[in-house]
Amino acid sequence: MTEDEDILAAEYALGLLDPTEMGLVTARVAEDAAFRARVDWWRDQLCPLVTEAETSPSADVWRRIDRALPQNDNNRRSLQRWRATAISAMAVAASLVAVVILKPLPVTPQPHVMLATLQGTGGATATVAYEATSGQLTILPGTIDTKGHDAELWIIPSDGTPRSLGVVDVNHPTHPSVPTSRRSFIQAGASFAISLEPKGGSPTGLPTGPVVSSGKLTTT
Numbered sequence: 001m002t003e004d005e006d007i008l009a010a011e012y013a014l015g016l017l018d019p020t021e022m023g024l025v026t027a028r029v030a031e032d033a034a035f036r037a038r039v040d041w042w043r044d045q046l047c048p049l050v051t052e053a054e055t056s057p058s059a060d061v062w063r064r065i066d067r068a069l070p071q072n073d074n075n076r077r078s079l080q081r082w083r084a085t086a087i088s089a090m091a092v093a094a095s096l097v098a099v100v101i102l103k104p105l106p107v108t109p110q111p112h113v114m115l116a117t118l119q120g121t122g123g124a125t126a127t128v129a130y131e132a133t134s135g136q137l138t139i140l141p142g143t144i145d146t147k148g149h150d151a152e153l154w155i156i157p158s159d160g161t162p163r164s165l166g167v168v169d170v171n172h173p174t175h176p177s178v179p180t181s182r183r184s185f186i187q188a189g190a191s192f193a194i195s196l197e198p199k200g201g202s203p204t205g206l207p208t209g210p211v212v213s214s215g216k217l218t219t220t
Contacts, residue, residue, distance in 0.1 A: 155186055
């Protein structure tokens with residue numbers, strides 16, 4: 001698992017993803033046992049922080065601190081100030097952790113999202129979501145080996161003619177924006193495809209290299 005995938009698992013465990021990403025990652029959790037195990041690991045690590053942060057030191061701890069302080073006229077006042085500061089810091093820490101981990105996601109209107117799972121004969125996979133309101137793509141790469149080439153994303157509408165959506169990074173999650181002139185082609189039933197092209201992308205405006213992954217769009 002890459003560092004970016006590990007961060008993605010942590011963000012999912014904390015509920016920090018936006019609705020589009022949350023839907024994509026939820027699908028991946030259901031299908032990818034290794035990724036699901038990493039999400040569970042992050043939950044195991046993070047959730048106990050709330051319980052730990054809510055636990056206050058016992059009276060015996062305060063007595064031992066009191067005895068360890070220098071004996072002078074101000075030691076009781078210093079202890080009281082230190083104790084108040086410590087309790088405040090612990091309360092703030094507990095509140096922050098609780099807000100991050102336990103606060104439910106806000107209920108917001110769901111955007112018009114279409115989703116495609118791209119697969120290839122060599123096992124190459126990727127997940128692509130399109131949010132129609134903003135025109136933004138979310139690309140979660142799977143196992144695409146570019147073999148030193150650039151990966152180019154295409155939309156293939158009902159007329160069967162591929163339209164380029166540009167060179168994409170298949171090693172990290174990305175969120176490219178679709179050019180306005182291409183958005184009308186992205187409809188349910190159309191297909192996304194990824195081809196391997198020379199550096200910089202196809203020189204012809206059509207796929208010139210092998211198509212390593214493709215999949216149809218469906219509305220979520």
